[in-house]
Amino acid sequence: MLLYTWNHNRKEVLWLLTIHNLVKRRGNREILSGISFIARPGRVTGFLGPNGAGKSSTLRILLGLDRATSGSALIHGKAFAELPNPLTTVGAALDGSGAHPMRTGRAHLRWLARAAGLPRSRVEEVLEIAGLTNAAGRRVGSYSLGMGRRLAMAAALLGDPEILILDEPVNGLDPEGIRWIRTLLRERAASGNTVLLSSHLMGELAETVDDVVVIHHGKVVADGTLAEVTGNHSTLESAFFALTSERGGDVS
């Protein structure tokens, strides 16, 4: 209880994501050229950019999957591998289901729960939240793209984490699924959690996010609240095209 109160009071500091001057080179190619931004608790931060802009690379470095050439990506001041129990701190969903196709959805979530010391009952809870209870006994390879994404979300929610980091979460989801994600993310942020999601779908993002970071060719081209980034443009989408075509020329 004491720990909870302490965490609660310090949440503003604790669940901050700080990306500072991040550079990533692969061979001669510079994928990220000094990315800096902050994702704050209680807000949904949209990380926006065309395909190949460096969104996934940034998230992968933040999650400790890839190494930065220089700069830092920290979760309340710590590198990902320094978190005592990552699953209960950060829920992550990257591309696809993140599960072996031959395993059942339930078995996938169970080994995750085991790794984090969570009870099996929590697996059933997240299966219910993700609407996968009926498909839980089936192999992941037989899932549709949308079901795979729901499984990835179920895994991200397993530890009821303070932070969600999601790469293109609405990709492959049907309209109902998109609505589910939207509501879920708004609820998470409303209860004080930090949500960072990447997307190249402007329309979907505008209705979900509070803050927007736009990157193009590995550089941040806009960073602010939704209203600030949209500015004088009629929609976030037109602001996005204006920002990315002015600076880089071609938008893929």
Next chain:
Amino acid sequence: MRVSSGRKFTKILGAELDKLVTLPLIGFILIGSFLLNLVLAAAFTSAGQQDSAGTQSMLELGLASLRYTQAGYIILGILAACSEYSGGQIRTTLTVIPWRGLQLSAKHLALAIITVPAAFMIAASGVLYSLFRMSNTAAGIDIGTMIKTLAGAAGYLTLTALLSAAIGSLLGRTTPAVVLLLGYYFVVSPLAGELLPGYLPDTAGYSMYMHPSAGEINARTPIEGTGILMLWTLLFITAALVLYRKRDA
């Protein structure tokens, strides 16, 4: 702090064991290898019975089939390591268990926990079969020798599976690892024969359970064979750990 590290490792080991037992292919390979080994042991025993000279001991007849069924343990090791790279599971694994050295070590330990009893059973089944079939024609077997030989065979299969897992982890992809290892164990090594030095993993490892025939040049004791194969396995596991900690997932 030490206690918490221990508990952390136990959780990771539990997760790695869960991964292995819930992957249907692992079970199929273990059962398939067991059945194939029995069929081959039957064939070798029949051939041994017809060979009236009876130069091979019953143990060696019962274990001869392992030269072939070790393929199952090679594939088992590769699958244990390379299944991480299927469906993007590696990214899930590392966002839950970002301590790469601990995670890969736990994976190898989990594989050993599953392989040791399975390998012992497969070796024992072959020997018991030949013992049963030849009980009328051969003299009794010393139980101590039998246990030592079976332990050697189970150890050989386990170390081979671990070595294969390390190579699977180094390559990160199933097909190249299978081609490389099966190519070595079943084509290069048998064809090259005595041209290859006796300290390679398979040639040294065989001496863990097969007694050298008289006059063989590269003859080693079971202890020497165990030591050499262990060194190879540790060498590849260390290389896999170093690369795994460094590379982007």
